[in-house]
Amino acid sequence: MSVEPLLTRDYDADPALVHERLRGRYGPVAPLELLGVPVWFVLGYEEVLNVLQNKGGIWSKDVDRWRAHVEGRIPADWPLLPIFQANNSAFSEGAAQRRLRSAWTQALAPFQDHSNPQAQLLEQAITQYADDLIGVLSEGGSTGFADLAAQYARPLPLMVANRMLGFAAARGEEVVMDIWRMADAGPDAAAAFGRLYEAMTELAAAKRERPGDDLPSYMISAQPDLTLDELARELFMLPGLLDFTASLVCNVVVEVVSNPDVRASLSVGAIDETVNRVALLNPPMANLTFRFPRADVKMGNYTIAAGDPVMLSVAGAHADPRFAGALDRHAIRSTRAHLAWGAGPHSCLGQRLAIQITTIAVRRLFARLSKVKLALPSDQLPWRPSPFMRALRSLPVQYELAEIYVPAGEGGFDGEALAAQPAPADEAGQASSRSGLWGFLRALRRGR
Numbered sequence: 001m002s003v004e005p006l007l008t009r010d011y012d013a014d015p016a017l018v019h020e021r022l023r024g025r026y027g028p029v030a031p032l033e034l035l036g037v038p039v040w041f042v043l044g045y046e047e048v049l050n051v052l053q054n055k056g057g058i059w060s061k062d063v064d065r066w067r068a069h070v071e072g073r074i075p076a077d078w079p080l081l082p083i084f085q086a087n088n089s090a091f092s093e094g095a096a097q098r099r100l101r102s103a104w105t106q107a108l109a110p111f112q113d114h115s116n117p118q119a120q121l122l123e124q125a126i127t128q129y130a131d132d133l134i135g136v137l138s139e140g141g142s143t144g145f146a147d148l149a150a151q152y153a154r155p156l157p158l159m160v161a162n163r164m165l166g167f168a169a170a171r172g173e174e175v176v177m178d179i180w181r182m183a184d185a186g187p188d189a190a191a192a193f194g195r196l197y198e199a200m201t202e203l204a205a206a207k208r209e210r211p212g213d214d215l216p217s218y219m220i221s222a223q224p225d226l227t228l229d230e231l232a233r234e235l236f237m238l239p240g241l242l243d244f245t246a247s248l249v250c251n252v253v254v255e256v257v258s259n260p261d262v263r264a265s266l267s268v269g270a271i272d273e274t275v276n277r278v279a280l281l282n283p284p285m286a287n288l289t290f291r292f293p294r295a296d297v298k299m300g301n302y303t304i305a306a307g308d309p310v311m312l313s314v315a316g317a318h319a320d321p322r323f324a325g326a327l328d329r330h331a332i333r334s335t336r337a338h339l340a341w342g343a344g345p346h347s348c349l350g351q352r353l354a355i356q357i358t359t360i361a362v363r364r365l366f367a368r369l370s371k372v373k374l375a376l377p378s379d380q381l382p383w384r385p386s387p388f389m390r391a392l393r394s395l396p397v398q399y400e401l402a403e404i405y406v407p408a409g410e411g412g413f414d415g416e417a418l419a420a421q422p423a424p425a426d427e428a429g430q431a432s433s434r435s436g437l438w439g440f441l442r443a444l445r446r447g448r
């Protein structure tokens with residue numbers, strides 16, 4: 001059967017339109033090709049949820065179940081192959097997965113449980129990073145243009161990743177730069193990938209030797225028998241997961257600036273609700289890595305053969321009229337019954353952290369900037385072509401710095417008494433003492 005490609009210019013520009021057309025033509029499951037490889041693309045809410053929940057245990061994420069892969073029919077240079085060969089918890093199942101997942105759960109707990117000092121320190125650090133980044137992007141002028149994706153939303157979660165990984169500062173910055181090189185799939189991506197894997201293995205070894213208050217050490221303490229290779233492969237996931245957080249930050253900023261009602265609602269502290277609404281309407285992890293049925297299974301209008309790759313579309317499921325039609329768009333609180341964080345045995349373990357980073361990023365941005373206006377009409381914003389992510393390539397805005405500096409923790413947009421004081425003159429000076437990353441961020445500043 002000849003099938004149409006998923007990734008087209010139309011898909012980059014407006015995936016919702018493509019979902020609607022696919023649903024009309026094929027129903028809840030569409031036979032497509034992804035960069036030349038045939039896949040079943042699932043866009044029915046019920047179907048996606050059933051596969052995620054995997055109640056009958058028919059679905060596997062283990063790539064050894066992928067028939068075409070096992071039979072050597074996937075070209076060695078297929079661009080997504082390295083992702084599927086990551087050999088980490090996202091591609092494992094059964095006891096092996098439960099062991100790795102339990103290491104994640106225990107290691108993330110101190111960062112996500114608010115009664116834990118580690119979580120409080122992390123919150124302070126995220127706030128400081130946000131303020132430092134705003135300081136650098138607004139250096140040299142109280143009004144101007146900025147790319148909030150490159151200068152704010154993307155570096156912020158990666159700085160958080162560095163802190164959680166417990167890298168020494170300079171090494172961490174090199175790693176951040178390599179993550180960008182890899183994510184942007186430029187000419188130096190392969191070399192960056194190699195360096196990153198090496199850095200993670202080195203880190204795993206160092207933490208085994210001298211544990212600290214960081215994610216790798218907590219993972220080792222949760223599962224002392226993790227090998228260095230296993231640990232490095234899990235740690236490798238973190239920066240990527242935090243890059244999804246960057247896209248959530250951008251999507252929330254766009255929602256706030258293009259919708260006066262939402263902007264007004266921030267002043268009464270409803271950022272959490274806006275984050276949920278954006279995750280629902282524009283899920284950052286738009287499509288998931290493949291699942292493979294262990295036996296032939298009927299879904300939608302097709303029978304999917306054992307070992308065929310199935311790509312679940314969270315964005316497609318959210319737009320399914322059987323789900324979307326039941327939503328009350330005017331409700332004060334949007335439904336939490338969405339799939340932006342997955343569901344079932346592989347569901348997201350870092351949801352609280354991702355929401356926290358996003359909330360702080362948005363709160364600080366709109367506390368520090370009195371005006372943020374899109375520099376392009378919202379329907380012309382450039383999206384990164386990606387099979388998995390719905391992320392802006394850049395978020396160009398015109399900004400104006402607030403005249404009064406609202407210190408973090410003193411209310412911000414929460415409507416409490418705002419302490420008005422002049423912006424610290426040397427705020428960005430603090431940042432200037434740091435190296436490579438800050439030089440790179442400074443080079444991104446644009447004229448007025």
Ligand code: HEM
Binds near residue numbers: 245248347
């Ligand atoms: C906006 C940001 C994020 C989104 C939208 C998101 C969403 C998701 C989704 C949909 C899955 C399920 C994937 C699947 O079933 O194939 C997942 C898995 C996962 N997420 Fe997140 N995530 C985000 C950030 C994070 C962060 C910051 C962390 C950790 C610090 C994290 C940790 C994990 C882990 C460990 C898994 C794999 C679980 C498994 O396979 O057992 N996520 N995430």
